[in-house]
Amino acid sequence: MDKILINGGKPLCGEVNISGAKNAAVAIIPAALLVEGKCIIENVPDISDVDSILKMIKSLGAKVEKSDCNTVVIDSQNLTSHIADPELACKMRASYYLMGALLGRFGKAQVPPPGGCNFGTRPIDQHLKSFECLGCKVSLDETFVNIDGDELGGGNVYFDVVSVGATINAILAAVLAPGKTVLENCAKEPHVVDLANFLNSMGASVRGAGTDIIKINGVESLHGGTYSIIPDQIEAGTYMAAAIATRGNVLIKNVIPKHLEAITAKFEEMGVTIEEYDEEVRVIADKPLKSIRVKTMPYPGFPTDLQPQMVVLLATVPGTSVVNEGVWDSRFQYVTELEKMGMKIKVDGTVATIEGGTPLCPSKVCATDLRAGASMVIAALACEGTTEISQLRHIDRGYEHIVDKLLAVGADIKRIND
Numbered sequence: 090m091d092k093i094l095i096n097g098g099k100p101l102c103g104e105v106n107i108s109g110a111k112n113a114a115v116a117i118i119p120a121a122l123l124v125e126g127k128c129i130i131e132n133v134p135d136i137s138d139v140d141s142i143l144k145m146i147k148s149l150g151a152k153v154e155k156s157d158c159n160t161v162v163i164d165s166q167n168l169t170s171h172i173a174d175p176e177l178a179c180k181m182r183a184s185y186y187l188m189g190a191l192l193g194r195f196g197k198a199q200v201p202p203p204g205g206c207n208f209g210t211r212p213i214d215q216h217l218k219s220f221e222c223l224g225c226k227v228s229l230d231e232t233f234v235n236i237d238g239d240e241l242g243g244g245n246v247y248f249d250v251v252s253v254g255a256t257i258n259a260i261l262a263a264v265l266a267p268g269k270t271v272l273e274n275c276a277k278e279p280h281v282v283d284l285a286n287f288l289n290s291m292g293a294s295v296r297g298a299g300t301d302i303i304k305i306n307g308v309e310s311l312h313g314g315t316y317s318i319i320p321d322q323i324e325a326g327t328y329m330a331a332a333i334a335t336r337g338n339v340l341i342k343n344v345i346p347k348h349l350e351a352i353t354a355k356f357e358e359m360g361v362t363i364e365e366y367d368e369e370v371r372v373i374a375d376k377p378l379k380s381i382r383v384k385t386m387p388y389p390g391f392p393t394d395l396q397p398q399m400v401v402l403l404a405t406v407p408g409t410s411v412v413n414e415g416v417w418d419s420r421f422q423y424v425t426e427l428e429k430m431g432m433k434i435k436v437d438g439t440v441a442t443i444e445g446g447t448p449l450c451p452s453k454v455c456a457t458d459l460r461a462g463a464s465m466v467i468a469a470l471a472c473e474g475t476t477e478i479s480q481l482r483h484i485d486r487g488y489e490h491i492v493d494k495l496l497a498v499g500a501d502i503k504r505i506n507d
């Protein structure tokens with residue numbers, strides 16, 4: 090079992106290069122199943138969630154080659170099956186994108202309910218509702234969600250909840266469906282826009298991504314091409330938080346500063362200096378920091394996927410901070426691990442109250458999920474002495490070469506096989 094050991098308490102200084110966005114990659118790779126020619130996808134992060142989704146599309150008959158560790162060539166010409174492998178699908182959340190992609194490609198799909206991090210109930214009713222609004226029949230059996238798209242065509246979908254996954258799945262299902270589709274109350278996350286840009290560059294007609302209303306004119310087919318995935322907003326925010334928690338000075342490279350606006354605003358409110366350039370931001374934490382209140386919300390609000398990292402950061406700042414989780418009903422389960430390091434965090438439902446500035450003590454902690462794992466890395470970087478982090482498979486799902494990136498900014502960190 091691998092572990093990360095961090096001897097913390099030293100300011101991070103230097104440069105970090107941000108990888109392609111995980112949540113864009115895990116949508117764009119299944120979207121390549123809709124394309125008849127070869128798709129060359131660049132800036133794909135080298136993470137285990139990408140490996141899992143590539144394995145899944147391979148098991149359906151897609152040809153997949155990696156020309157280097159961040160470029161994937163997908164040829165779906167000879168796709169053979171509309172049935173997703175249950176063992177592979179239960180390993181990750183994004184397996185649900187095979188529903189929209191296989192439906193668009195074959196007019197039918199059988200995909201098991203998805204796995205992924207446990208934040209309480211994670212329903213997919215809005216995904217299924219969107220397929221029904223596009224004329225499909227949906228049924229569930231012990232293993233699969235079965236979608237029969239004999240009558241698949243354009244339609245109107247009003248999402249009752251703003252959902253990234255449901256918005257993307259409805260786009261995937263509608264792109265090749267005859268007629269016009271209108272999606273209302275859509276998610277506006279950068280990865281929704283990236284998916285639409287990918288599809289449009291292959292010949293689709295998806296308009297309005299990044300706003301509440303997305304309109305799609307079904308086209309007969311999509312052609313191959315080359316597309317480069319956007320930088321990962323959450324990975325960037327994670328390294329910004331790490332730089333601040335250690336009171337460092339780090340240049341975060343290969344980012345789209347617009348995607349970081351809500352994150353930058355909250356860090357500035359704490360007293361951090363952020364310098365913005367075209368594709369870089371510099372984070373300088375050289376002044377005393379203030380406690381703040383944060384509420385997570387769908388984009389353009391403060392992202393829930395940075396909530397654990399923010400909680401840890403605020404635990405290093407004297408005073409009382411309050412973090413309100415506005416997206417998931419149970420995303421503070423990791424707090425018990427942080428308490429082992431001396432953090433004073435009280436959770437009441439979806440609200441965490443943090444009494445910051447108490448001394449941190451090194452400990453043995455367990456990465457309970459992907460972003461919680463990232464928050465433990467930040468806690469260890471901020472804490473004098475050696476902290477041991479286990480269950481790295483969660484961190485490996487979403488952070489490319491995290492140990493090398495942190496070594497490059499001066500962290501005393503190593504990965505060991507115990």
Ligand code: EPU
Pocket residue numbers: 112115182183206210211212213214215216217250251252253254255276393394416417418459460487
């Ligand atoms: N929801 C419903 N019904 C649905 C779908 C969602 O009620 O059919 C609710 C959820 O319970 C939640 C809210 O809507 O309260 C938002 O869920 P959403 O569907 O937007 O989440 P998701 O698509 O399953 C993606 C990311 C998550 C991220 C959320 C929110 C991927 C693969 N996952 O999940 O990322 O937290 O959006 O931004 O894109 C992560 O990267 O660590 C991660 C968990």
